Amino acid sequence: MVFWIDCIKKFILDIIFPTDCFGCEKEGELVCEDCFQKIMPSVRSFHGENLDKIITFYSYDDKIIKNLIHGLKYRFVEDSARHIGKLVERELGKILEQIGCPDIFSPVPLHKKRYLERGFNQGEEIAKFLVTKIGWPLRTDILVRVRETVSQVSLKEEARKKNIEGAFWLLGNSDIKNKKIVLLDDVVTTGATMEECARVLKQAGAKEVLGLAFARG
Numbered sequence: 001m002v003f004w005i006d007c008i009k010k011f012i013l014d015i016i017f018p019t020d021c022f023g024c025e026k027e028g029e030l031v032c033e034d035c036f037q038k039i040m041p042s043v044r045s046f047h048g049e050n051l052d053k054i055i056t057f058y059s060y061d062d063k064i065i066k067n068l069i070h071g072l073k074y075r076f077v078e079d080s081a082r083h084i085g086k087l088v089e090r091e092l093g094k095i096l097e098q099i100g101c102p103d104i105f106s107p108v109p110l111h112k113k114r115y116l117e118r119g120f121n122q123g124e125e126i127a128k129f130l131v132t133k134i135g136w137p138l139r140t141d142i143l144v145r146v147r148e149t150v151s152q153v154s155l156k157e158e159a160r161k162k163n164i165e166g167a168f169w170l171l172g173n174s175d176i177k178n179k180k181i182v183l184l185d186d187v188v189t190t191g192a193t194m195e196e197c198a199r200v201l202k203q204a205g206a207k208e209v210l211g212l213a214f215a216r217g
Contacts, residue, residue, distance in 0.1 A: 022035070022063070036083075040062075041091045042057070042059040045098075050201075051211050054210070055095055068083055072122045073122055081128075100180070104142060106143065107126070107183070141174065142174045176201060177204070179207060180209075181208070183212070184212050186215070188215075
C-alpha cells in the first residue's frame with residue numbers, strides 16, 4: 001500500500017513540478033551535473049551567546065541554492081534533500097577538523113502542525129543523507145518544538161528572538177550532560193532558532209553546541 005501511495009505521490013508531483021534543472025532548466029535532474037559543478041561554496045562561521053559556533057556552507061543569494069531550499073520547504077520536492085546533502089558533503093571535509101565528531105547530531109525540530117503539513121522535516125531529510133556518509137550518531141528525540149511560531153522570514157533580528165523564545169523543550173528521556181551536540185538546519189539568517197535550541201541544551205548540561213546550516217540568508 002505504501003509503495004503505491006509513494007508512486008501516486010511521485011506521479012502527481014512530476015505533473016505539477018516537472019523535474020527540470022533549477023539552474024539551466026534542462027530536463028532530468030533538479031540540479032544537472034554541469035550546474036552542480038558551477039555552484040560555489042561560501043563557507044562562513046560565527047558564534048552566539050549559547051552557540052559555540054555555527055557554520056554555513058552556501059549563500060542563499062545563489063539562485064540554485066535558493067530554489068533547492070524552496071523546493072524542499074514549500075513545493076515538497078523531497079529529492080531536493082539529496083542534492084542539498086551532496087552539496088554539504090562536498091564541503092564537509094574542509095571543516096570536520098574544526099568541529100570534530102559530536103556525541104549527538106540532531107536536526108532542528110519542526111512543530112507537529114508544520115510537520116503534518118509537509119510530511120517531513122527538511123533538516124532531518126538532509127541529516128539522514130549525511131549520516132550515511134559520515135556516520136554521525138543521528139538523534140531526533142532530543143528536542144521538541146512545543147510552540148508554533150510565525151515565519152521568521154519577514155522579522156527583524158530582535159523580533160526573531162522574541163518569536164522563537166520558549167519554542168523548544170528538552171524531551172524528558174534526553175541525557176545530554178557533558179555531551180557535544182551538532183544541530184542541523186537548512187537555512188539560517190540571524191541564527192535565532194539555533195540559538196534558542198542551544199540555550200535549552202546548555203541549560204540541561206550540554207558541554208558544547210555547534211550548528212551547521214546549508215545556507216545563510
